[in-house]
Amino acid sequence: MGSNETFTENEEAPTYAPWIPVPNVQELVREDPLQVPQRYVREPENRPEVTDMSHLSSLVPVIDLSLLLLGNKEELNKLDLACQDWGFFQVVNHGVAKELLQKMKDAAAEFFELPLEEKNKYAMPSDDIQGYGHAYVVSEEQMLDWSDALILVVHPSHYRKLKFWPNSPTGLQEIIEEYSNAIRKVATELFQSLSLIMGMDKEALLGLHKQLVQGYRVNYYPPCSKPDQVLGISPHSDSSTITILMQDNDVCGLQLKHNNEWVPVNPIPDALVVNVGDIIEMWSNGKYKSIEHRAVANDNKARVSYATFLYPHEEAEIEPLNHMIDPKTKQQIYKTVKYGDYLRNSMKRKLEGKAHTEMAKVETLA
Template sequence: MSSNETFSEIEEAPTYEPSIPVPNVQELVRKDPLQVPQRYVRDMEDRPNDTDMSHLSSLIPIIDMSLLLMGNEDELNKLDLACQEWGFFQLVNHGVPNEVLQKMKDSAAEFFDLPLEEKNKYAMPSNDVQGYGHAYVVSEEQILDWSDALILVVHPSHYRKLDFWPKSPKGLKEIIEEYSNAIQKVGIELLQLLSHIMGMEKEALLKLHKQLVQAYRVNYYPPCSKPDQVIGVSPHSDSGTIAILMQEDYISGLQIQHKGEWVPVDPIPNALVVNVGDVIEMWSNGKYKSIIHRAVTNTEKARISYASFLYPHDEAEIEPLDRMLSPQSPQRMYKRVKFGEYLRNSLKMKMEGKAHTKMARIDTIA
């Protein structure tokens, strides 16, 4: 099934909330590697601390996709527990060829190596977040993230705004398409598996999307002379259904919040990192957790990450599923929201933990 067949291709591509233009961080570092402007310096309580939680990294679940697809009960139980207890897992044997992963990394690295004037040909417009630049910048006083990004909507294909798809380096457009198609296949399979472990028929979650939308964000984190004072991407949870991330093989930077600690998600070569988004948390009435995560920087090397976000059509209505109410959780934690309104509400705010989820939560305090 392709849930993208639900809506007519005549439908106009949506726009998303604009972001205030801010300096290019890669260029700042190129001009003066030691400079860290005040706009990037975090308050003391928000800075990455020296507490080393890397010993917890090995506890983050590793899920074998080939076993899931064979219906292996132990692996399905692992997926269920990973979504409940961590909201994150590393996915191996996912079926995306290693050469596709590597071509994506090589082409993206070439793009970020281009001169600024070449990358700025694809700069974000004033009314949207597609293109090259920075998202979630909503005020001039906001402390900025130490990163630049290329953001594109890739599926459904009639949502694409091809003016923002880089024409150089040669072949980048084609590998973005090939990589995104492969990731979409993984995403659809995961949604079918999540439907199964939630006790529903295979296509249930896909149907609830009305149409499966997929965005792609390539993040570039330059090295920083004072990595203990900046954040690569601010702590946040993802607004959509699930996110699927490819990391650099040997450079750590992603951290997740687990039991009050920041735990690094150490890269496993050729694995994909998957995390639960707010939509799954809402559908599951809080059983599965959309976890706050962030990216940190280092002094030595630039790092690139490749995030694919799957989310519903703007008109899809999101609320706890009746079957997810239970004697342990009889009350609905979330009210019904239209996804398009929820997404744009989150884009109007700076990234700040789960503050954006307040519009959907039911206040249970008397």
């Protein structure tokens, strides 16, 4: 990423957080499609609501990246409002070839169809979250999510732990590489526009990262015989700068919290879903919102989602930008934190809304 890559390739690939091994959900369903073990059954108040909020899905902002790249004022204004009001938007005309999106989906689907012993060759070690398994499992009593995942750090390349990159199906590694490069290009273009709406020159945001780091998580949500009692992923906000998600075109599952309602983000074919992460919220001193979101299961179809997390180098100091603090009140919501400390703190806890952001808040406001 040019001049902001100030760290050397001698750096060791970081480890992030320990976790406790738990059963493979896909295998549970294979063995008995009707079985839903008690550890997955949510308390009634935490279950997906029966009320259908899908009529609100069409209100989730849609941003045209090709217009942003032209500096279109109207589209920049839409981006500004999307980050303030929703913390989420869908991106169209993003330049990633439809064929590449499909290739990624096909290869990942093939990986998850492999026998468990084959996938377990890439199992997460107990002291880190790269590999195949489950992250954010920190206690034996914890309620579990109805999903399995493959998690990799893809950029910079010396952070990769290639023993966790599946070489089956053939070509999957190359497809992940090609897809990740294309998504990183979209991210850097979005950073330029986000820099502008945050009152900076367009390369500023990328520079604040010290070095752009990119993680990739493919989530597999098997069908569930009692989808109204489980969650695919617990409510949380992302500890990234931004997250870029590719959804299946025909299976809904992602929901975001808006005005205390859970709004489904229905897929737009070939669009990418982008959400503001905690780091943009911190840099903007709370102007732009890192919103809670979750995934729900359904009873007849598996769903796969493909999340790319863009975040700063772990030595980067994160704090509200001076010009984003209201000059009248001078009230600073967030204090200065080292990104690596913030990330590890969030990964050592279960997913629980925005509870993990408290460590970065100024005490008087916590």
